[in-house]
Amino acid sequence: MIPPIIRKRGESGNSLFLGTAALIFIVPMMGLSIDASFLYAVKGRLQAAADGASLGAARALNLGSTLTAQQTAAAQNATNWFYANFPPGTWATTNTLMTNSNPSENNSSGFMSSATGCPVTNGCGVYIYPDSTNPQLDHVQVSASTSVPTWFMHWFGMTTNEISVVSNATRRALVAMMVLDRSHSMCYVNGSSVTGNNPCGESNTTTPCYALIEAAKLFTGQFAEGRDYIGMISFAHNAYVHTAPTQSFQSTLGYTSSFGSGMGQIDNLVCDGGTGTAQAMSMGYQLLYQTGLPGALNVLLLETDGLPNTLTMNFYDSTNNVVGLVPTSNCQDSAGHSMASGKFNTANIPSWTSGQSLNSAPFLSTASPFSFTSIPKGMVGAVPSSDPGGGNVFWMMDQYFTTSTANDYDTNGATGGDYITLANGCNFNAANNTTVGYYGGNPPDLKWWPPTDVMGNSVNPTNAYQSFSGASPFDASGHVLVSGGWTNYHAAVLNATDNSAYVARANATNPAYVFTVGLGGNSTNGPPDPILLQRMANDPNGDLYNTDGPEPGGGYYLPCAQESTCINYSSQYKGTFIYAPTFSQLAQAFIKISSEILSLAK
Numbered sequence: 276m277i278p279p280i281i282r283k284r285g286e287s288g289n290s291l292f293l294g295t296a297a298l299i300f301i302v303p304m305m306g307l308s309i310d311a312s313f314l315y316a317v318k319g320r321l322q323a324a325a326d327g328a329s330l331g332a333a334r335a336l337n338l339g340s341t342l343t344a345q346q347t348a349a350a351q352n353a354t355n356w357f358y359a360n361f362p363p364g365t366w367a368t369t370n371t372l373m374t375n376s377n378p379s380e381n382n383s384s385g386f387m388s389s390a391t392g393c394p395v396t397n398g399c400g401v402y403i404y405p406d407s408t409n410p411q412l413d414h415v416q417v418s419a420s421t422s423v424p425t426w427f428m429h430w431f432g433m434t435t436n437e438i439s440v441v442s443n444a445t446r447r448a449l450v451a452m453m454v455l456d457r458s459h460s461m462c463y464v465n466g467s468s469v470t471g472n473n474p475c476g477e478s479n480t481t482t483p484c485y486a487l488i489e490a491a492k493l494f495t496g497q498f499a500e501g502r503d504y505i506g507m508i509s510f511a512h513n514a515y516v517h518t519a520p521t522q523s524f525q526s527t528l529g530y531t532s533s534f535g536s537g538m539g540q541i542d543n544l545v546c547d548g549g550t551g552t553a554q555a556m557s558m559g560y561q562l563l564y565q566t567g568l569p570g571a572l573n574v575l576l577l578e579t580d581g582l583p584n585t586l587t588m589n590f591y592d593s594t595n596n597v598v599g600l601v602p603t604s605n606c607q608d609s610a611g612h613s614m615a616s617g618k619f620n621t622a623n624i625p626s627w628t629s630g631q632s633l634n635s636a637p638f639l640s641t642a643s644p645f646s647f648t649s650i651p652k653g654m655v656g657a658v659p660s661s662d663p664g665g666g667n668v669f670w671m672m673d674q675y676f677t678t679s680t681a682n683d684y685d686t687n688g689a690t691g692g693d694y695i696t697l698a699n700g701c702n703f704n705a706a707n708n709t710t711v712g713y714y715g716g717n718p719p720d721l722k723w724w725p726p727t728d729v730m731g732n733s734v735n736p737t738n739a740y741q742s743f744s745g746a747s748p749f750d751a752s753g754h755v756l757v758s759g760g761w762t763n764y765h766a767a768v769l770n771a772t773d774n775s776a777y778v779a780r781a782n783a784t785n786p787a788y789v790f791t792v793g794l795g796g797n798s799t800n801g802p803p804d805p806i807l808l809q810r811m812a813n814d815p816n817g818d819l820y821n822t823d824g825p826e827p828g829g830g831y832y833l834p835c836a837q838e839s840t841c842i843n844y845s846s847q848y849k850g851t852f853i854y855a856p857t858f859s860q861l862a863q864a865f866i867k868i869s870s871e872i873l874s875l876a877k
Contacts, residue, residue, distance in 0.1 A: 310425045314436055317366055317423045322440045324361035328373065329417040329444035331356035332401050334873055336413060336446045336499060346403050353401040353417055361419070369435070371421040373401075411448040411571040416441065447876045449503040450520050450571045452559035453491060454552075456579040457509045460798040461487060461546035464858075475546055483580060483797050483858035484546035489531070490865040491541045494576070496532030497869035500525045504571070506562055507540060510555035511548025512585045512659045517541075519562040549659030549670065550801075551585035552577070553768070556775035557730035564785045565641055572876050573787040574850075575779055576868060577811065578861075580794035582662055582801035582827070583772040584765070586734075588725045590654035595752050598654065604720040655729055658718075660764055662801025663827035667761035668715045716760075723754035724767055732774040734767035740810060740840055741766035769807060776811035780847040788875065789813065790850045792864045795824060796857040805832050805854055806841050812850035815843045820867065821854040 335352035357373045365371070406412035420439035461484040462468060462475040475482045495505055504520035507528055517540040518527050529539030556577065563573055590599035600606055604614040612618035659670040726749075727733050734755060735743070743749075743766055748759045755767055779787040791812045793803030805824040809817035817835030824832050835841040843849070851871045853864040 307427070310427055310436075313366075313426065314423050314438065317368060317421070318438045318440065320365070321361055321419055321421055321438065322442065324357050325373070325417050325419045325440050325442035326444075327360055328353040328357035328401070328419075329415050329442040332403070332415045332417065333413075333444040333446040336403075336415075336502065349403060349415065350401040353415070357417070357419065361421075365421075367424050368421040369424075371419070373417060373419045406445075406570075411568050413446045415444045415446065418442075448568065448571045449498055449505070449574060449872060449876055450563060450566050450568055451498075451503070451505045451574040451576060451872070452520060452563045453494065453505065453507040454555050454559045454575060454577045455487060455491060455507065455509045455544070456511075456550060456552070456577075456581070456794075457484065457487075457544050457546040457548070458511045458550045458579075458581060459547050460550075460581050460801075463797050482546070483794065483861070484544060486858035486861045487546075487578065487794075488541055488544055490578075490862040491544075492529050492531040492536065493862050494865045494869050495525055495528055495541070496530040496534075496536070497866070497873070498524075504566060504568070506559075508555050508559045508562075509544055510551050511546075512551050512657050513548070514551060514555040514558055516558065516562065520566045549585040549657075550579065550581050550583050551587060551657055551659070552579060552583040553728055553732050553772040553775045554585075554587045554657070554730055556772065556779070557728075557732060560775070560779040560787060563779075563787055564782065567785065572872070573785055574790060574872055575776070575787050576790045576792070577776075577808075578792040578794065578865075579803055579808075580797040582798075582804055582807075583768045584662055584801065585657050585659040586724070586764075586768050586771055587655065587657040587729045589729050590656075590721070590725065592725065592752065592754070593653070597752070599723045599725065599754065600654075600720055601722050606720050658764075660761060660768070662798065663765070665800040666715060669718050669761070669764075717757050721757045723750060723756050724764060726753040726755070728771050730775070732771040732778065734771050734774075736770060736774045736777070738842065739766075739770045740773045740807060741769045743767075769804070773807060773810050776813075777844075777847075780813055780844070786848055788848045788850045788872075790868045790871065791852045792861070792868065793824065793852070793854045794858060794861055795854065799825075799827075801827050803854070805852070806835065806838050808852045808854075809835050809841055812852040813844055813847050814852040815849055817841055817852055819851075820864075821852065822856065824854055 332349040332353035335349040336346070354373065361371060363369075363371050402416040404414050404416075406414060418439065418441045420437060422435045422437055424435055425433055462482050464483065475484045479485060491507075498505060501522050503524070504522055505524035505528065506520040507517040509515050509517065518524070521527055524530075525537060525539070527539050529537050529541040556575065559575055563575060591597075592599065598614065600614045602614055607613045661668045661670070724734065726735065735749075735753075743755065743759060743763045745756075745759050745763070748756055748763055750756060755763055757764075776789045779789060789812050791808040791814075793805060793808045795802055802825050805817070805821060814835075821835075823834055826832055832838065851868060853867055855861045855864040
């Protein structure tokens with residue numbers, strides 16, 4: 276049995292009194308909590324809008340042909356971003372302004388601009404000013420404020436709360452070298468000539484070579500003259516420096532953007548020849564390095580449609596005073612001396628070429644890390660070879676660079692003198708014993724390949740991409756024995772190319788980001804190696820933008836994550852590798868690379 280509730284006299288009105296009194300404190304506390312939560316939500320959205328505006332302004336600093344035009348475009352872009360994400364009246368807010376409200380941070384050399392499309396007069400400024408210690412860095416500052424209504428606290432006379440936010444972004448100047456493949460296969464699709472006409476270039480819009488011209492001009496159009504620096508090297512079996520990094524790159528190289536287009540050196544590209552990637556990468560990095568802008572974003576952008584197949588080497592080893600020719604070789608130097616005649620000796624340093632000065636236009640090589648002010652006098656030449664499945668042959672002894680004009684930097688020997696003819700008697704062609712031709716096996720005059728190319732890229736570095744076959748592929752001085760055949764030469768070419776990118780990334784003073792674009796669909800014997808290009812870019816996400824590329828002769832590479840040779844260096848800059856299956860997708864790849872670079876430049 277439940278006992279009855281017994282009320283004591285005098286308690287019947289206490290609960291009502293206490294409850295009523297408590298409301299005086301509870302309601303304001305609840306109101307404060309609700310209004311504070313709403314205030315924080317509005318501030319979060321306002322901050323996000325300001326952050327988007329500052330980042331949008333920083334990215335827009337590449338728009339316009341003058342610095343003032345770029346800054347105006349940045350201010351307008353900030354306005355567009357901010358009011359798209361926080362339009363007036365958002366969540367019942369009022370008096371929303373995007374303006375600079377931190378004059379204490381202003382720099383006297385900064386830029387303050389209003390922009391069109393702002394809901395309030397003179398309320399859409401964005402402040403842009405250079406860094407006080409790094410002239411290659413610009414700061415963008417956006418401040419915003421708004422009035423937030425209260426829902427409960429207005430009972431106590433507080434109708435609105437003012438909140439403000441500040442967002443800062445930065446934009447580094449870009450120093451980039453484009454390293455573009457203008458080899459013979461850029462006129463072909465799936466091993467067949469597109470035009471039946473070689474060389475090809477801008478005159479035929481159906482070729483991969485033309486697609487490269489258009490894509491490269493789109494790339495230069497994404498950056499700002501007067502702010503950024505871009506240069507270009509193109510390569511086949513030799514390399515040609517179109518220009519070192521320059522702030523007038525759009526005028527010099529050409530460009531295509533939403534503002535228009537212009538013609539330049541890119542339009543003069545003519546495609547024909549082998550693929551000497553390692554030399555071109557090293558020369559590109561040399562010019563990038565010696566531009567020497569501390570705090571800038573250093574970038575090498577490589578485009579190639581095939582496998583490297585050419586190395587530039589010195590067959591005279593001055594350290595050990597030995598020559599990379601067999602004793603019976605009749606190859607003659609510039610003085611008519613040969614090994615067979617017994618006149619290659621220490622008294623007469625053998626020379627096929629007199630060397631080439633690189634400290635004048637267009638090479639301008641003057642600074643570390645390489646400081647090669649010249650290609651040395653010696654037995655220097657480039658040896659193009661076939662791609663896998665192409666007969667495993669060596670084509671010729673070739674010029675390693677050219678100083679001819681932009682319209683004549685690869686003429687297949689017709690007028691530019693690309694082929695070395697000083698090395699008379701070299702048996703690269705069994706039919707006529709000249710250097711112009713090919714040899715379907717190991718060149719009988721050669722004894723070894725040097726341990727580095729003429730640019731210092733190692734053919735057998737630590738973590739080499741390709742291993743050498745045979746029980747003893749090297750001699751006592753580290754030379755790669757020619758008896759290893761085309762297979763070992765091919766490994767040497769791939770390793771030196773991989774090493775050229777490693778050197779650029781690993782430099783302690785001016786390390787560079789490396790971005791790579793592999794173009795498929797042109798070559799069946801030697802399509803781009805996605806593992807090599809991933810390694811060169813040091814891309815930790817090598818499968819992100821890529822399908823499995825075809826291997827030479829059939830089949831496909833495994834995804835990068837499944838390849839044991841697909842490695843990364845965690846302490847070095849990480850770039851991006853993009854595989855374009857056909858040349859119709861080349862422009863898209865270049866635009867994606869430019870977007871990646873702009874993200875790094877912030």
